[in-house]
Amino acid sequence: MKHYLAFDIGGTQIKYGIVTEKGDILSHFIMDTEAHLGGLSIIDKVIAAGKSMAANHTLSGIAISTAGQVNFHTGTIVAAGETIPHYTGVEIKKLVSDALGLPVEVRNDVDCAALGEMWLGNHGSSSFIALTVGTGIGGAIVIDGKMYAGHSFSAGEWGYMLVDGEPFEKNASMTGLIRFANHYKEKRQWTGKEIFDLYDKGDKEIQEAVGQFYRYLAIGISNLIYIFNPEKVIIGGGITARGEKFLQEVIEEVEKYLLPSFNKNTEIVLAKLSNQAGMIGAVYHFMGSPYDTFNL
Structure with missing residues (x-):
């Protein structure tokens, strides 16, 4: 079974852990975002945690849910509010993939939460x-x-x-x-x-x-x-x-x-997925959700 390292980046906390291809969370950790230090500092924290987790797990990829408006094709922050200064323009996908040598996908946190609810929330x-x-x-x-x-x-x-x-x-x-x-x-x-x-x-x-x-x-x-x-x-x-x-x-x-x-x-x-929805949805997005995105 494939395992993914998932991150959910919020203005206050970063949740992360190992999630299976079935959406089961095998481990779950939290660290402070320290958003006031800026967007690149946050990505440095993600990379450091990713290196530690990758040393102890065989990972198929890294799935990231984050605050801000995200171009999910390039994994870049298109725009962000004042909660995370200097986040706009940060190329999360490239920075994390280059540092960890693993495929990375990035999507907006509420989109990820919705994908998680669609996948495992059984809302019908x-x-x-x-x-x-x-x-x-x-x-x-x-x-x-x-x-x-x-x-x-x-x-x-x-x-x-x-x-x-x-x-x-x-x-x-x-x-x-x-x-x-x-x-x-x-x-x-x-x-x-x-x-x-x-x-x-x-x-x-x-x-x-x-x-x-x-x-x-x-x-x-x-x-x-x-x-x-x-x-x-x-x-x-x-x-x-x-x-x-x-x-x-x-x-x-x-x-x-x-x-x-x-x-x-x-x-x-x-x-139904509470605070874990972002991580689960990020993995779903990484795997290629059948609920394709469309634009008008």
Whole structure:
């Protein structure tokens, strides 16, 4: 059985490990991204970890999922946000392949998460959109079993979409939730769990904060459903640790903004692969997913 070394590069952490051709994760490690040091520093960390892993495993290749807009043909970062400075233009595929002497494939992290869900999530859907709700909001689009990448590999970047005149991810992300908590409550370094614990206990100020967060999230999701008419909306990211409570709260809020004909024909579900989806999807992409990418 073939084994691959998979990396999932985020703004805060880099997850990596050995993944089989069946999507089984045999080992899993985490290291700090130290994004403030810049894009090339991140790739140096990937190469160092790759050398260590390659010394102890027989690898068929290296599969990389990363934040940023990625030309997956060349494995180059087309554009990246401020979270990772000096990342735009970094030729990840070439740098890592040259250093480790192994074939390398690179793709956007949310695209990889969507591919992982398509492969092993058992969602039973060939047309869906995926959202990851974390520090920001990322997206991916699968239409009739094919991933849509966009003209310049930027499709699904709806974190930048305007809702009430502000970027969707400003208010509908964990960043937004914490900002609302700081507005209605005393300022502190909130975690999502702390906020929802108070929410469940009936704290009126926190309920106002969470209500604002859900309102923005629901409006954004409703707009996307109107645009894409997907079979399913798959939501992932750290916020989904709340589980079924989170899902039901989102569904109830979305119902306020969707016409009944749209609401009954679109199912909102949680991602099933959790934080491992990026690594698994990266391997799926490396192997040549049957869900080919197309551009309009």
